[in-house]
Structures are given as structure tokens and as C-alpha cells.
Amino acid sequence: MSSYELPVTTTEPAAQTPIPVRRSLSTRWISLLTLTTLLIAWWAVTATGVIEPLFLPPPAAVLQKGWLLATSGYMDSTLWQHLAASLSRIGLGLGFAVLTAVPVGIAIGANRIARGIFDPLIEFYRPIPPLAYLPLIVIWCGIGELSKVLLIYLAIFAPIAIATATGVRTVDPAKLRAAQSLGATRAQLIRHVILPSALPDILTGVRIGLGVGWSTLVAAELIAATSGLGFMVQSAAQFLVTDVVVLGILVIALIAFALEMGLRALQRKLVPWHGQAH
Amino acid sequence: MALLQLERISAQYPGAPAPVLADISLDLGPQQLLVALGPSGSGKTSLLNLIAGFVAPSAGRISLDGVPVKGPSAERGVVFQDDALLPWQDVLANVGFGLELAGVPKTQREARAREMLALVDLAGFDHRRIWQLSGGQKQRVGLARALAADPRVLLMDEPFGALDAFTREQMQELLLQVWRRTAKPVFLITHDIEEAVFLATDLILLAPNPGQIVERLRLDFGQRYAAGESARAIKSDPRFIETREHVLGKVFSQRQVSP
Numbered sequence: 001m002s003s004y005e006l007p008v009t010t011t012e013p014a015a016q017t018p019i020p021v022r023r024s025l026s027t028r029w030i031s032l033l034t035l036t037t038l039l040i041a042w043w044a045v046t047a048t049g050v051i052e053p054l055f056l057p058p059p060a061a062v063l064q065k066g067w068l069l070a071t072s073g074y075m076d077s078t079l080w081q082h083l084a085a086s087l088s089r090i091g092l093g094l095g096f097a098v099l100t101a102v103p104v105g106i107a108i109g110a111n112r113i114a115r116g117i118f119d120p121l122i123e124f125y126r127p128i129p130p131l132a133y134l135p136l137i138v139i140w141c142g143i144g145e146l147s148k149v150l151l152i153y154l155a156i157f158a159p160i161a162i163a164t165a166t167g168v169r170t171v172d173p174a175k176l177r178a179a180q181s182l183g184a185t186r187a188q189l190i191r192h193v194i195l196p197s198a199l200p201d202i203l204t205g206v207r208i209g210l211g212v213g214w215s216t217l218v219a220a221e222l223i224a225a226t227s228g229l230g231f232m233v234q235s236a237a238q239f240l241v242t243d244v245v246v247l248g249i250l251v252i253a254l255i256a257f258a259l260e261m262g263l264r265a266l267q268r269k270l271v272p273w274h275g276q277a278h
Numbered sequence: 279m280a281l282l283q284l285e286r287i288s289a290q291y292p293g294a295p296a297p298v299l300a301d302i303s304l305d306l307g308p309q310q311l312l313v314a315l316g317p318s319g320s321g322k323t324s325l326l327n328l329i330a331g332f333v334a335p336s337a338g339r340i341s342l343d344g345v346p347v348k349g350p351s352a353e354r355g356v357v358f359q360d361d362a363l364l365p366w367q368d369v370l371a372n373v374g375f376g377l378e379l380a381g382v383p384k385t386q387r388e389a390r391a392r393e394m395l396a397l398v399d400l401a402g403f404d405h406r407r408i409w410q411l412s413g414g415q416k417q418r419v420g421l422a423r424a425l426a427a428d429p430r431v432l433l434m435d436e437p438f439g440a441l442d443a444f445t446r447e448q449m450q451e452l453l454l455q456v457w458r459r460t461a462k463p464v465f466l467i468t469h470d471i472e473e474a475v476f477l478a479t480d481l482i483l484l485a486p487n488p489g490q491i492v493e494r495l496r497l498d499f500g501q502r503y504a505a506g507e508s509a510r511a512i513k514s515d516p517r518f519i520e521t522r523e524h525v526l527g528k529v530f531s532q533r534q535v536s537p
Binding site for chain 1: 330331332349350351352354355356358360362363364365366375376378379380407408409423424427433
């Protein structure tokens with residue numbers, strides 16, 4: 001094999017490497033620099049008294065309040081209890097949505113009749129902002145947990161069902177034929193070929209759904225709730241407790257960020273072939 | 279005694295003005311490696327899809343062991359041009375996929391899959407991921423997967439068409455070795471004249487508008503390779519070159535007659 005090797009001209013590696021190394025570092029450093037600058041600006045405008053603490057409390061005060069909230073609480077509940085209330089609502093909504101939207105999406109993608117039934121229903125309610133039908137849900141299901149979980153469920157259901165259907169419709173026909181020529185039944189095709197093929201799309205649907213779901217949940221808690229991060233922010237605002245408001249917003253942002261990063265990691269773990277040439 | 283029989287097959291896609299295949303009859307027996315050679319548009323892929331059962335003929339009869347072919351089945355294993363492997367499974371699971379579908383226990387199907395991987399010179403590749411393989415390696419996994427299910431006949435849809443010339447040469451030799459060792463009848467389609475002449479025990483030449491058989495040849499170059507002669511010696515043999523030029527001439531004379 002190696003007897004006909006072409007002569008390779010060796011170049012100095014140092015002459016070519018500096019550019020990629022500098023580039024791989026810079027993006028992260030720029031992001032970090034942006035965040036640090038923002039924090040310093042926040043600290044500067046509050047420390048010099050340009051902005052009154054009523055409108056923007058200094059970072060240290062927010063941090064201190066955070067400690068106080070985590071240990072003794074605000075409005076009868078600690079920060080953890082508010083957080084747990086919000087997370088359990090979105091967790092329940094997401095769980096039910098995945099369990100129902102994935103089968104419905106597969107049915108839409110694989111079956112003409114199912115597409116005829118579900119497509120108009122989903123396309124009808126999907127463009128409506130969830131908060132617009134929250135009052136109706138409250139009339140039907142009361143003000144308790146059910147109405148909030150149902151709202152989240154509906155917000156997450158559509159993106160997952162649509163993404164799943166898209167994934168099913170774009171399954172490589174050669175893979176289906178390969179499985180059929182190995183003796184696959186229709187059920188086996190769904191289980192062994194269609195579902196794994198659609199998994200990258202399903203996870204993308206879950207990511208989009210969680211983003212929509214989280215913002216809907218917090219907004220719903222601002223309007224009608226007695227616990228949760230949205231409620232904490234809203235009730236603190238009514239008493240002009242600005243540090244709790246700022247802290248609440250930061251925690252909400254952190255959770256959204258963590259959900260997004262967690263799902264990206266899950267996507268890398270579950271579908272490592274996605275984006276690979278195969 | 280023919281294993282696979284096609285009797286006066288015609289095929290026409292719904293809405294198409296002309297048939298893609300007209301009046302095709304052919305037999306495939308136990309020791310045969312039948313190659314269908316033709317330019318694009320001659321309906322060779324349609325012919326393979328008919329035999330595999332992916333589409334139904336508009337007229338005629340296809341039977342395997344005397345039983346009419348209805349839809350795809352594990353009796354007719356297919357190797358695709360684009361490998362069509364499952365990237366969420368490793369190499370071993372891909373090769374054992376047909377057995378998994380048939381409900382064969384895990385240890386048994388893994389043993390069989392290892393055996394097939396050794397047959398295609400990929401022993402030790404068990405836990406590689408599909409996207410880590412080269413084009414030639416993927417085609418070998420595809421071949422091992424089709425063989426693992428122990429089909430009655432092996433159908434190959436331009437299996438080496440997407441490979442570079444060097445890899446294609448190696449894969450042709452590998453196919454002949456596998457064919458000799460497993461004694462599976464093979465039906466292969468290609469548009470590569472040299473490949474067709476080298477591999478075939480029986481060659482059919484297809485011409486387009488509509489797809490029809492214009493030449494049938496019995497050849498022995500593949501058998502000479504199997505008997506120990508080197509591939510290069512065979513391909514530079516005057517008789518090989520003569521056959522190749524004859525087939526090439528036939529393709530071009532068909533081209534001129536057709537509109």
C-alpha cells in the first residue's frame with residue numbers, strides 16, 4: 001500500500017497554526033468581557049448614586065437579598081419553594097406534552113387521515129398567544145395548579161408535535177426500504193427506523209417548546225398564582241421591593257439558560273450522529 | 279433450475295406516458311452472478327426495485343422458488359448505493375439488524391454478525407460508529423447486513439457507484455470472494471462496463487425507451503478470478519478487452535437508434 005506514497009512537502013507548522021488558535025479563544029473571551037462590562041457598569045451607576053436603589057439596587061444588595069430569600073424566604077415561601085413551584089409546573093406540562101405530542105406527531109407524519117384530523121386543530125391554536133386563552137382555561141379549570149399546567153402543556157404540545165411530524169416526513173426512504181428488505185413490519189419500521197430518525201427533530205421541538213413554555217409559565221404566574229417565580233416578582237413589584245424583582249428576573253433568566261444548555265447537552269448525547277456526514 | 283424467475287415483466291409509473299421496462303424475462307440460478315448493465319434511463323434501478331418488491335410490475339410475473347413475489351421480504355436481501363445504514367446503532371448492531379427484526383436472541387445474532395463482518399474483512403469493527411467509516415467500509419457493512427439475514431438471493435443496487443476507482447476495484451474483488459464463499463446468487467446493477475464484464479457470470483445489457491434487454495452474454499472472468507488469477511491480469515487479457523469493447527459498441531449502437 002505504502003510503496004507509491006507521493007512526496008509530501010513538509011511545511012513549518014508554526015507558520016499556519018496561530019490563526020485558528022486565536023479564533024477559538026476569542027469568541028468566549030468576548031462574551032465573558034461583555035458580561036463583566038455589564039456587571040461593572042451596574043456596580044458603577046449604583047455606587048456613584050447616579051441611579052437610586054429604588055430603581056436599581058446595587059449588585060451586592062441583590063446578592064445579599066438572594067441569600068436572605070434562600071434561607072428565610074419572601075411572601076411565606078423561600079426562593080427554593082417558588083423555584084420548585086415553577087419547575088414542577090413546567091416539568092408536568094413537559095412530561096405530558098412529550099408523552100402525547102410525539103405519538104400524535106408520528107401519526108401526522110405517517111398517516112394521511114391523522115394528518116387531516118390533527119393538522120387544522122394544531123394550526124388553529126398554535127398562533128394564539130397562550131395568555132390570550134388563559135382566561136378561558138381559568139373559567140373551565142379554576143385558578144389552581146391544573147389551569148397552569150394545562151396552559152404550559154398546550155404551549156409545549158404544538159412545537160413538539162409539529163417537529164416530530166417534520167422528522168417523520170423527512171426519514172430517508174433508503175433506510176425504510178433497507179429495513180423492509182430485512183423483513184421489518186410496519187410497527188418495527190416506526191420503532192427501529194422512523195422514531196430514531198426523527199429524534200433530532202423531536203429534541204429540537206422540545207427545546208423550542210421549553211422556551212415557549214417557560215416564558216408562558218412566568219407570564220401566567222404574574223397574572224394568576226400564589227407561588228412561583230413570576231408571582232414572587234409580581235408581588236415584590238407591588239411593594240417596590242426592587243432587589244427581589246431584579247433577583248427574580250435573574251433567576252428566571254438563569255433557569256431558561258440552564259434548560260437550553262441542558263437540552264443541547266442531551267441532544268449531543270442522544271443523537272451524536274446528527275450533523276455528521278453518514 | 280432457476281431460483282428467481284421474471285416472466286414478461288413490464289413496468290410503468292402512474293401518469294408516465296411510456297413504460298420504463300417492457301417485456302423483460304430472465305432467470306437467476308444458484309451459481310449465478312447476474313449483472314444488469316445499462317446507461318441511465320434504461321430502467322435498471324426499476325428492475326431491481328421490482329425484484330426487491332418495493333414496486334409492483336404493471337404486467338408479468340416475478341417468482342422466487344415458484345412463489346410469486348409480493349412486497350419486500352428478508353428472502354431478497356438488498357445492498358444499496360447509498361449505504362442506508364442506521365447511524366444510531368454501531369456496526370455490529372447494524373449487521374445484526376435483520377436478525378433483531380426476526381426476534382433472534384442477542385448473543386446468537388451478535389455471533390452471526392461477527393461471522394459476517396469477518397467475511398467482509400471488517401473483523402474488530404464491532405463497536406465503530408457508522409459515521410466513522412469510509413465509503414468502502416460502509417458498503418461492506420451493508421453487504422454483511424444483507425448476508426446476515428441469510429437471504430435466498432442478494433440484490434445489489436449500484437453498490438460501488440459512489441466509491442473512488444481504487445476502492446471500487448478492491449470491493450469488486452471482495453464481492454467475488456464473498457460470492458464464492460457464500461454461494462448466494464447475486465443480481466447486481468451497474469453502469470460501469472468494466473465492472474459488469476469482470477463480475478458477471480451472466481450479463482444482460484439494457485437499452486432505454488423503454489427499458490429492454492438487447493444482449494445476453496455468458497462470461498467467465500469472475501470465475502477465473504475466483505480460481506486464483508489476478509484481477510489485473512484478467513482485466514488486461516485481450517479477451518476481456520475485446521468483450522468490453524463489444525459491449526461498449528452495443529451500448530452506442532443502441533444510443534443511435536433510439537430518438
